[in-house]
Amino acid sequence: MSEPRIIQNFIGYHATIATEQPAAVEQLQDMLTKLGVSFCTAEMGEGKLHIDPDDKDVLFIDSDLNVTVETGTFEPSRCLPVVGMIGVEAPSRLRSLMQLGATATLRKPVHRAAVYSALFVGINEFRRRRYLADRLEEHERRRLLRKSLVQAVLIVMQRTGGDYAAAYDQLRRESMRTRQSLEDFCERFIQTVGPELDEPQTPVGTNRTYARKR
Template identity: 30%
Template sequence: MTTRTPNFTGWRAVILSEEDGNTDRLRRQFGLLGISASLQWTPLAVADLPDLVLIDADRGWDELLPISDIAPACPVVALLGSEAPGRIAFALRHGAGAIIPKPVAASAVYPALVLAASVHAERVEARRRIAHLEERLKLRPIVFAAVARLAGERHVDEERAYAILRDCAMRRRMPIEQLAAFFLGGSETLREVG
């Protein structure tokens, strides 16, 4: 996957933390990057998700960020000053794509945001590809049924019937599952193969 460095101008971020020197440094860096940031120490509303979430992984609790690593809706960055395995697991469980160590150094902010945005984009693309493959997998019985019918009609073995179906699909530039469904539905006779 080719990744471009994002331009964060116009992004809206929520920092889930209590106000301290770290949050001051974050907001100052965000201002330089064109990101508008708000600070809150109450659970994030799912209905109003920002473009980016930063969460204090040292002190955060599960309900603070109601999204998970399975499908984070936006890039997540963890603010972490602890090496405690439980706090690192908390950050991962909530979809953190990057960590900014505490105390926050200005030079750590931009790379962490780029990394989190990149990881999030890869996750979104992976979910899309998995959904596509799962859909095709659900249609495999249709392909098997079409192969069996074609083998019976043309008096060929299943390997040859599959090759016929595959070649027709490739010639017509359509998924084999779609051609198999047309064939089984009677709207396609596959005339071009003897």
């Protein structure tokens, strides 16, 4: 999994602006237009703001608002970059921006000169955080699959009469041949073999060398 590249050009991005003070964001809207970023004003009802984010969405949200941001299955911090627009610097309002996963801030009223920097930092820091979170999840998933690797090695050792290193190497080669991670291949291998380690059958879809030596 390669690190995300730095985004410098924001043409094609779409911004949602959530505020109850339109005059405070006039220069933000002007600068977004110059940068090639389309925008809309958020519709808020019953204290909720619903967004269906895609890969090029960014949320500018007024910290003075008392709304819940809904983005579907995942938390907003995993779905889209959030830029907080700060008026009153009360700790409770700053905390709400942190909980949303804000990666950049702007002072109200927003000035043109600060918009590009906020976009640059906000979007790229969001991408970096999501990349790190995805890597952490993948490492944890593979760690949980290590038990399947151990069990698969024991099965191959029992069926071939080889040692641990030879069994591990066979599984590694087969996983490379099928273009799967070693852990994923072993998980599927275990599911195919079934719970009986001494069952004298050849797993479907695997190399015949796994069959018990006689």
